[in-house]
Amino acid sequence: MLLADAESQLRDLLDIRIRLTGKRSRLVELKKSIGQIDESDRSAFAQAVQALERDIVSALETGEARLTERINELKIERERLDVTIPGRRPRTGHLHPITILRQKIEDIFVSMGYAIEDDREIETDYYNFDALNIPDGHPARESQDTFYTTDGFALRSQTSTVQIRAMERRGVPLRVIAPGRVFRRDTPDMTHVPMFHQIEGLCVDKGITMAHLKGTVTEWLKRLFGEDTVTRFRPSYFPFTEPSAEFDFSCFVCHGSGTSNGDRCRPCKGSGWIELGGSGMVHPNVLRAVGVDPTVYSGFAFGFGLERMAALMYNIDDIRHMFENDVRFLKQFK
Ligand SMILES: [Zn+2]
Numbered sequence: 001m002l003l004a005d006a007e008s009q010l011r012d013l014l015d016i017r018i019r020l021t022g023k024r025s026r027l028v029e030l031k032k033s034i035g036q037i038d039e040s041d042r043s044a045f046a047q048a049v050q051a052l053e054r055d056i057v058s059a060l061e062t063g064e065a066r067l068t069e070r071i072n073e074l075k076i077e078r079e080r081l082d083v084t085i086p087g088r089r090p091r092t093g094h095l096h097p098i099t100i101l102r103q104k105i106e107d108i109f110v111s112m113g114y115a116i117e118d119d120r121e122i123e124t125d126y127y128n129f130d131a132l133n134i135p136d137g138h139p140a141r142e143s144q145d146t147f148y149t150t151d152g153f154a155l156r157s158q159t160s161t162v163q164i165r166a167m168e169r170r171g172v173p174l175r176v177i178a179p180g181r182v183f184r185r186d187t188p189d190m191t192h193v194p195m196f197h198q199i200e201g202l203c204v205d206k207g208i209t210m211a212h213l214k215g216t217v218t219e220w221l222k223r224l225f226g227e228d229t230v231t232r233f234r235p236s237y238f239p240f241t242e243p244s245a246e247f248d249f250s251c252f253v254c255h256g257s258g259t260s261n262g263d264r265c266r267p268c269k270g271s272g273w274i275e276l277g278g279s280g281m282v283h284p285n286v287l288r289a290v291g292v293d294p295t296v297y298s299g300f301a302f303g304f305g306l307e308r309m310a311a312l313m314y315n316i317d318d319i320r321h322m323f324e325n326d327v328r329f330l331k332q333f334k
Helices: 003-021 026-036 039-079 097-111 161-170 210-225 284-289 306-313 319-323
Strands: 122-124 153-155 174-183 195-205 231-238 241-250 273-282 298-305
Touching (some): 003 026, 026 039, 097 174, 097 210, 097 306, 161 195, 161 284, 195 306, 210 241, 210 273, 241 298, 306 319
Antiparallel strands (some): 174 195, 195 298, 273 298
């Protein structure tokens, strides 16, 4: 029996008591009528009425007592706490695959003596373009590529802006990496999203050459993917580096062979190489913009996107999954 049922039955029983024994009940009518009974029958009639009243009252009291007892039992039952039942295990959170990868890379660079820098995501035209040697009229300044906020301000389209801020704040020599979000006017599809993450690296000192760039990029990729990782640099063009190079590394699945388990290797599409990012020697104009003499100091910079790298490493076929925050997707990564 449920507590609510028992309580409802007790209320019904109190109604019945009023109906059977109350002022307007049949029983009270009978008691009032005793005086009108013939004297010869009156005593027997009165005894019969009293016996009837005793039976009714006793039956009602027994019922009430039983119900009250049951209600008390049910209340104790309801409030009882079984301390031996095991607790419900709280759901543990997981780091986002982008965070996992970013932290791994940060650890590698910190161990190589780099500081981690971060800065604002809305930048002025000066930090977005001018200081990075991107001239007026350059396609990167077009509003179909860049998210302009108010006049003269835009969401940064690359973490290179942090290079300028870091050199202004820390001076040279310096070694920093800048992980952060960047924004581009792209229509989302399997391989493009309008907001993604980049890591930018910058090293400026006396006597820094392209060899330091190649050595550094190769070293951190070896630490991430294994000692047999090979890198290659292909000449390219960026306004803020001269000379500039794109860099690739040997595929971490097929180790450069292009085949895995007899099939065309998926991450490198059978080429054996994975294209990762851009790099180069910091353009003298960029150094001049922060008051560093390019005849005394030189530096290298490199940058790459995290989403594409994470997609390859974790076998994610559509990078949009990384922004949907579906727990079923996220909890696969530890
Ligand atoms: Zn491969």
